[in-house]
Amino acid sequence: MTLTAPRTSFPSPYDLASPEAAEGWKALYPYNLVFQENLREVENEKFWFCDSQHWPNVFKPFETIGVEFAVKCLGQYNPRHYLIPPANGIEFRIHNGYCYMSPVAVPPEEIPARVEPFMERAGHYFANWDSLLEQWHGKVLGTIQDLESISFPALPDVVPLSDVTSGRGLDPTFDLLGNFDRLIQDCYRNWQYHFEFLNLGYVAYLDFFGFCKEVFPGIPDLAVAKMVQGVDSVLFRPDDELKKLAVLAVDLGLTGSFAPGSDAASVLAAVAKSPRGDEWIAAWEAAQDPWFNFTSGNGFYASDEYWRDNLDLPMGYICDYTVRAATGEDLHRPIGKLVAERDRITGEYSELLPPEARESFEGKLGLARQVYPYVEDHNFYIEHWTMGVFWRKARELSRMMHDAGFWNQPNDMFYLTREEVRQALFDLSTGWGVGAKAIGPSYWPQEIERRRAIVEALESERPQPVLNTPPAIITEPFTVMLYGITTEQVARWLGTGDDDGDGLRGMAASPGTVEGLARVITGADQLADIKQGEILVAPVTAPSWGPIFGKISAVVTDIGGMMSHAAIVCREYGLPAVTGTGSASTRITTGMRLRVDGSNGTVTILDGE
CATH class of the missing domain: 3.50.30.10 (Phosphohistidine domain)
Incomplete structure (x- = not known):
């Protein structure tokens, strides 16, 4: 009998076949995002894992903006901003339409030199966390406000007379191209801000985690995590707003209007006819800004639906909550129970330490608890709110180009890369400017259909979870x-x-x-x-x-x-x-x-x- 030797490695991306009918898929993405043949030897030395946690779906070409901006900006804060001693960034590639990552190691001999500058730079943020975070909110909200101001109207037959008489000297295509550049730049700006605090939040927790592992041999990972639970995160606020609206519906005697499965229009129509219904509708409208800038996806795909754009989504949850609230069920998270468990386990471990070690334990725990909420808070401001506005404006632009005949379906723009979109915009602008037909309507419809078929073929198979030979021991903390x-x-x-x-x-x-x-x-x-x-x-x-x-x-x-x-x-x-x-x-x-x-x-x- 022949015994099969156990595997020691996973498939190489260079040997992993593409799904049938997906030939030519690499050309859909920028050259730097796919495995290049001339780098086979180098790339095969790296261990890659599929990041289906953040990017579980196949990318359309335009959608790579999320992974490009997010992972690049994540990386820069480790070796370029804070010089985090044991961590560089993460390389990323797209293979068969999915995102793969490989952490970039810090050579051991370089770690000591990064300690002092890290302490100075990160220490400044830790010492001024609240004031810097308040400043961060202003920067992020300012970018969102700028995104909201962007629009993509159709080009007029002629420029307004006022542009001529005022001597403006510019035409609407100047604004069209500039607004597209602003759209991309604003997205990039808020992804820069995204990681200004996030990596430090992880560092503080990992420092506390490592300390606990050292002074409490055998402590379960879960016990360490419990010591920072019970957070008040902005990410929970949209859900909390829906629960408040459900409880209000019960208090106002409106439960009959919230039949499970009802759409938003029918519920609102029924509530409007009810006594005190106007009170509920006022609360419903007040909750939408900003808390309905929330998606049931993760914000990385153009197809993600946002509550403010599809009110049936939040209303469906409210109907369910209303039925449960009417029975007397407590809808809220068990904060009191979580905090009690947190304090109990923290106290038990703290008592095991001598005074000096206990002081270090309490200091590291205090910092971890201070910065920990941001680990979740950032999701609402960036992945949800910023990206929700970004995708809404991008869809507006796509519809305008669709109306101009550039593609067959309103959202087909996402089968182009962002560089190709700008090229198509200049094509549109040139045709408009010279009084001739643009080339795009005779080129893009069939090209998009070809790409659509490739994306659908890529979607027919789930990704290989990891590629190449893994290290003997995985120690990289992130x-x-x-x-x-x-x-x-x-x-x-x-x-x-x-x-x-x-x-x-x-x-x-x-x-x-x-x-x-x-x-x-x-x-x-x-x-x-x-x-x-x-x-x-x-x-x-x-x-x-x-x-x-x-x-x-x-x-x-x-x-x-x-x-x-x-x-x-x-x-x-x-x-x-x-x-x-x-x-x-x-x-x-x-x-x-x-x-x-x-x-x-x-x-x-x-x-x-």
Whole structure:
């Protein structure tokens, strides 16, 4: 009998076949985002993992702006701004339409020289956190305001007479091109601001985490995470606003207007006819700015739907909350319970330390708690609010170009790269300026259809989770804490780790044990299918899925570590969670009965019914 040797590596991106009918997919993306043949030897020396936590879908060409801006700006704050001693940035590539990442190591001999400048630079932010964060809010909101002011009207037949008589000397195409440049620049600006604080938030937590591991040998990762739980994050505010509106509907005697499954228009029409309905509608309208700048996706794709653009989304959650509030159910997160548990476990560990070590423990804990809320807060201001306005304006531009005959469907612009969009805009401007037909209407429609077919072919297959040969031991803290890519998980993917039998193993991300029926969700459009008490199983959850956390009993994801959004949100909602299982969404099917042990990181399949 011939024995098959265990695998020691994953496929190379250069050997991984593309889906049928996806030939030529590389040409859809900028040259620097795909694996180049002349760099095969260099790129194959690197370990790449698929970041399906942030980018779970195939990119249309224009949508690469999110990964380009986000990961580039994330990287720059490590070696260029703060000189974080053990961390550089992350390289990224697109392969078969999906995003792959590879952390850039800091040579050990360079780490000592970065310590002193890091202490000076990061220390300034830690010492002035509140005032600098207040300044940050002003910068971010100013950028959003500028984004809101951008518009893309159709070009007029002739310039206004006032432009001639005033001697302006410029035509509307100057504004058209300038507004597109502003759109891109404003997006880039707020992604710069995004990481001004985020990396330091992770650093403070990881410093506290490392200290705890040193002075409390054997302390579970989850115990450390519990010491900073019970946060008051802006990210929870949109969901809290919906709960307040549901409670108000009950208090005003309007529950009959909120039948589950009703759309926003019918609910509002019924409420308007009810006594005191005007009070509820006023509260509904007041909540929208800014809290409806929220998406059920993650903000990285042009197709993400935002509450303010589709009021049926928040109204659907309100209808569900209203039914539950009418029965006397407490809709709010168990903050008191979380804080009590946080203080209990903190006190127990603190008492184990001698006075000097206890002082260090309390100092590091205090800093971690101060900066920790930003780890989630930034999502609302950037991924949700900024990107919501950005995509809305981009769709406005796409519709204008569609009306000018450049493509067949209103949102087809996203099959172009942003450089190609500017080229098409100048094509439009040239045709308008010289009084001739632009070239784009005879070129782009068929080219977009070709690209659409390629994107659809790429979407037909899920991505390979990792590429090339993994390191013997994965120690890079962000890879472990944020993504849940651990030595043990990689071993399971290779088939050399522990056999979990009728279950899976992942990160013990949020404590507690429950049994229930699985509901496998692969996208936000399926959230309405979730029934009360089910266990949510997904490749990854978005931070904005908070409104369904009151219905589910536990969460299981394919990717994500202790500091992933799924883990943080589950701890704040008091739900058991196992993250980073690698394959839960493909091994589990809806209706299976599961036992989720979020304290030990195990998922047991009890039966397959």
